Amino acid sequence: FKLIPNEENEAATARLLETGAKVGADAYQFRVKNQTPHCKFGEQGICCRICSMGPCRITPKAPRGICGCDAHGIVGRNFLRFVAGGAATHSDHGRAICETLYHASPDGAYHVKDPDKLIRIAKEWGVETEGKDIYDLAHEIAYLALGEYGKVFGVQNWLSRAEAHTQELWKKADIEPRAIDREVSCSLHMTHMGNSSLPEALIRQSLRTGLADGWGGSMAGTEFSDVMFGTPKPIDTTANLGVMNAENVNIVVHGHDPSLSELVCDYAEDPEMIALAKEQGAKGITVSGVCCTSNEVAMRRGIPMAGNFLQQENVVLTGACEAIVVDVQCIFPALGPLSKCFHTKFITTSPICRMPDSDYIEFSVGTAAEKAKQIVKTAVLNFKNRKPELVHIPQLKSKATVGYSLEAIKKQLDTVTNSQVDETGTLKPLVDCITSGVIRGAVAMVGCNNPKVRPDSAHIGLMKKLIANDILIVASGCSAQAAARVGLMDKAAKDLCGDGLKRVCELADIPPVLHMGSCVDISRMMVLVSDLAKDAGCHVSQLPVVGCAPEWMSEKAVSIGNYVVATGIDTFLGVVPQVSGSDQVTNLLTGGIRDWVEAAYTFEPDIDKLGDEMIERIEEKRTALGI
Ligand code: SF4
Ligand code: FE2
Numbered sequence: 001f002k003l004i005p006n007e008e009n010e011a012a013t014a015r016l017l018e019t020g021a022k023v024g025a026d027a028y029q030f031r032v033k034n035q036t037p038h039c040k041f042g043e044q045g046i047c048c049r050i051c052s053m054g055p056c057r058i059t060p061k062a063p064r065g066i067c068g069c070d071a072h073g074i075v076g077r078n079f080l081r082f083v084a085g086g087a088a089t090h091s092d093h094g095r096a097i098c099e100t101l102y103h104a105s106p107d108g109a110y111h112v113k114d115p116d117k118l119i120r121i122a123k124e125w126g127v128e129t130e131g132k133d134i135y136d137l138a139h140e141i142a143y144l145a146l147g148e149y150g151k152v153f154g155v156q157n158w159l160s161r162a163e164a165h166t167q168e169l170w171k172k173a174d175i176e177p178r179a180i181d182r183e184v185s186c187s188l189h190m191t192h193m194g195n196s197s198l199p200e201a202l203i204r205q206s207l208r209t210g211l212a213d214g215w216g217g218s219m220a221g222t223e224f225s226d227v228m229f230g231t232p233k234p235i236d237t238t239a240n241l242g243v244m245n246a247e248n249v250n251i252v253v254h255g256h257d258p259s260l261s262e263l264v265c266d267y268a269e270d271p272e273m274i275a276l277a278k279e280q281g282a283k284g285i286t287v288s289g290v291c292c293t294s295n296e297v298a299m300r301r302g303i304p305m306a307g308n309f310l311q312q313e314n315v316v317l318t319g320a321c322e323a324i325v326v327d328v329q330c331i332f333p334a335l336g337p338l339s340k341c342f343h344t345k346f347i348t349t350s351p352i353c354r355m356p357d358s359d360y361i362e363f364s365v366g367t368a369a370e371k372a373k374q375i376v377k378t379a380v381l382n383f384k385n386r387k388p389e390l391v392h393i394p395q396l397k398s399k400a401t402v403g404y405s406l407e408a409i410k411k412q413l414d415t416v417t418n419s420q421v422d423e424t425g426t427l428k429p430l431v432d433c434i435t436s437g438v439i440r441g442a443v444a445m446v447g448c449n450n451p452k453v454r455p456d457s458a459h460i461g462l463m464k465k466l467i468a469n470d471i472l473i474v475a476s477g478c479s480a481q482a483a484a485r486v487g488l489m490d491k492a493a494k495d496l497c498g499d500g501l502k503r504v505c506e507l508a509d510i511p512p513v514l515h516m517g518s519c520v521d522i523s524r525m526m527v528l529v530s531d532l533a534k535d536a537g538c539h540v541s542q543l544p545v546v547g548c549a550p551e552w553m554s555e556k557a558v559s560i561g562n563y564v565v566a567t568g569i570d571t572f573l574g575v576v577p578q579v580s581g582s583d584q585v586t587n588l589l590t591g592g593i594r595d596w597v598e599a600a601y602t603f604e605p606d607i608d609k610l611g612d613e614m615i616e617r618i619e620e621k622r623t624a625l626g627i
Contacts, residue, residue: 001493001495003488003493004240004485004487005486006454006460009396010454010455016314017029019318019319020341023390025337027313027317028310028332032451043580045074045579045582048077053065053067054066058071071581071582072199073197073199073202074582075579075582075585076197076199076202077190078579079203079577079578080187080202080209081191082555082577083187083206083209083558083562084184084188084191085559086213086554086558086560087183087210089329089556090217090520090556090560091216091217092352093217093221093256093329094217094218094222094224094520095146095217096257097220098142099146101139101227102139102143102146103365104139104142108369109368109372110228110365111228112134112135112228113230114226114228117227117231121141121223122137122140124160124161125144125157145220148179149181149217150181151178155178156178156212156215161530162526162530162567165533165540166533166539166567169598170211170566170597174204175207175211177208177211180213180217186205187209190205199588200592203585209559209562210558210565211567213562214560214566215523217520218519218523221520221523222523222524223523225258229258231407232300232404233403233405233408233411234402234403235299235300235301235401236400236401237303237305237402238304238398238400239307239481239489240306240307240396240397240398240486241306241311241314241318241394242394242396242397243286243288244321245283245284245320246320247282247284248284248285248286249284249322249383250288250322250323251264251375251376252287252289252323252325253288253289253293253294253297254293254324254325254326255291255292255330255350256518257327258297258300259363259368260349261289261293261297264372264375265287265301267376268287270376273285273377276380276381280383282380285376289305289306290309291308291312291330292329292477292518292519293327294306295476295480298400298402298403299517300403307481308449308478308481310455312330312331312335313332313335313338318391318392319392323344323346323382324344324346325349328353329554330448330554335358336355336356339358343382343387345359346358346359347361347378348361349361349371398484398486398489399487399490399492400489401490402489402515403515404474404510404516405517405521406516409514410427411425412508412509413426413427413428413429416507427532427535428535429508430532431535435536437627438470438503439470439471439472439500440469440618440622441471441618441621442473442474442544442545443466443471443548443618444474444522444525444564445463445473446475446476446477446479446519446525446549446557446560447479447550447551447552448478449478449482450551450552452551452575453551453574453607456482458550458607459478459550460483461607461608462548462610466611466614467488467501470500470501472501472514474516475514476516476517476518476521476524476525477522478551480513480515480516480517488513491509491511493513496512519556525547526563529567530567532545539598540568541597542621542625543569544618544621545569545621546571546614547564547571547572548571548572548573549561550572550575551574551575558577565593565600566593566599567597567599568598568599570600570601571601573602573603573604577603590602590603
């Protein structure tokens with residue numbers, strides 16, 4: 001078994017850029033050059049634009065802003081605003097999902113596909129389910145979930161899912177998230193001119209806001225997407241640019257909210273649309289995806305994954321993309337001008353994400369079916385405008401098995417025969433594997449790509465190293481797609497593992513890198529580690545488990561980092577956040593917060609070192625547990 005070497009992916013990109021050059025297309029690789037070197041003040045977080053007496057920049061000669069704020073206050077405030085941006089974004093996505101569920105109906109575009117999960121959540125929230133119509137229940141729960149965004153008193157409902165000790169830590173540190181919107185608002189309030197400049201207070205609120213995301217908004221996004229579109233189960237798919245088909249109409253879905261892509265996938269399978277595609281001279285319709293929307297439809301329907309974040313321009317550069325259909329988040333505004341160099345329709349659909357040079361087809365719950373059909377039709381009718389001389393799809397494609405929701409992982413573990421475990425639906429077989437040392441531990445590999453790192457090289461390099469050391473990987477977001485693209489989610493990748501992990505992969509019939517979904521699905525990982533701690537009878541922070549985002553770039557990623565750390569999981573970042581201008585803030589994030597949440601960050605741009613440090617941390621945790 002061989003992975004696709006990253007050099008081949010890079011060669012494919014270089015070849016696509018040649019097509020781009022022919023049509024005068026811009027690309028991120030060129031823009032990076034124009035933007036380098038980056039502003040040092042921005043890089044260190046010591047530029048403040050919070051009031052109009054400024055902007056102020058901290059230098060040895062000017063150690064304070066006009067208001068007297070020092071570097072620590074400025075860095076801390078900037079960091080908190082960054083987190084608030086991320087938490088708002090994930091949570092608003094979650095809110096949109098709740099709203100869609102609120103409008104689900106048996107004869108509408110959105111249905112309840114996993115009623116059992118809905119009933120489980122209702123029971124968790126103390127809602128009577130007996131004798132209720134499932135759609136009435138869905139609307140009742142959706143209404144309550146929407147209430148979590150602005151609840152008047154109390155803290156997030158889902159905190160009770162955490163392991164008891166974690167909940168105590170949150171209470172003691174005063175970081176239990178209240179209403180989701182309140183934490184975001186409060187962060188903006190605290191960072192307004194003339195409020196907090198004390199790093200400790202700003203970082204505390206950063207953790208709280210992160211938790212409002214991970215155990216609030218993101219969790220709503222995940223859970224209610226499962227209720228509507230089905231809880232993922234293992235499913236085979238393919239990944240990399242070669243999933244696009246030169247003979248077919250290619251529709252690429254990109255963004256984060258599955259409400260749009262699910263319906264686009266439905267209509268792409270509609271015989272009427274396929275017939276129309278044939279009339280246009282195509283053989284059929286291929287839907288593939290980029291970024292988390294891709295993860296969502298791959299996990300639930302096996303829709304192939306064309307690529308991750310830094311592949312988004314590449315799908316257009318193939319010259320074979322009839323439409324790139326986007327919803328929200330992580331969408332390059334570059335797609336507008338780029339699509340104009342080709343026949344590609346760049347279709348924006350959300351009032352949250354409006355861009356120049358796009359065709360705007362507004363998508364809403366009420367008109368979803370009609371708009372999805374219009375989008376698919378637009379793409380199909382665009383096939384005839386393709387310029388054959390520009391078509392080049394790199395023939396790179398890997399097999400992948402995806403769809404490992406927590407429910408699916410537990411079910412898969414039930415198939416592992418283990419005489420000591422008679423209960424089903426638990427993580428005890430995994431606990432046994434970790435305790436015995438067959439598996440040394442687990443790493444959650446998550447996050448984006450960032451041109452500051454050779455795209456995917458850190459994701460893939462680290463995963464290869466970790467699995468060779470018998471460390472199981474759960475992955476999400478663009479990290480998961482990096483893995484899938486080269487073959488790390490092929491079950492045959494077990495051959496790259498150490499003997500222990502290889503045996504587990506064979507017994508449980510899993511790949512060594514488990515696709516747990518999109519970025520909001522990192523909430524699944526939080527419940528996974530909490531349940532693992534409960535089943536192991538220890539605290540989350542004691543588990544030989546760490547988190548890693550080696551190529552992260554967005555505000556969302558920092559919000560995630562904060563809730564992962566605040567849940568008790570040491571988190572390793574390969575790109576240093578813009579906090580180096582304050583040793584106080586840096587020290588808090590990489591050490592001080594350990595007093596509150598028993599975990600902290602490690603920043604290490606040397607990826608090899610980052611991997612060594614993760615393995616070291618895992619082994620330290622094992623030693624401390626005496627296993
Ligand atoms: Fe300068 Fe203070 Fe205004 Fe920031 S808030 S721009 S540091 S005066
Ligand atoms: Fe994402």
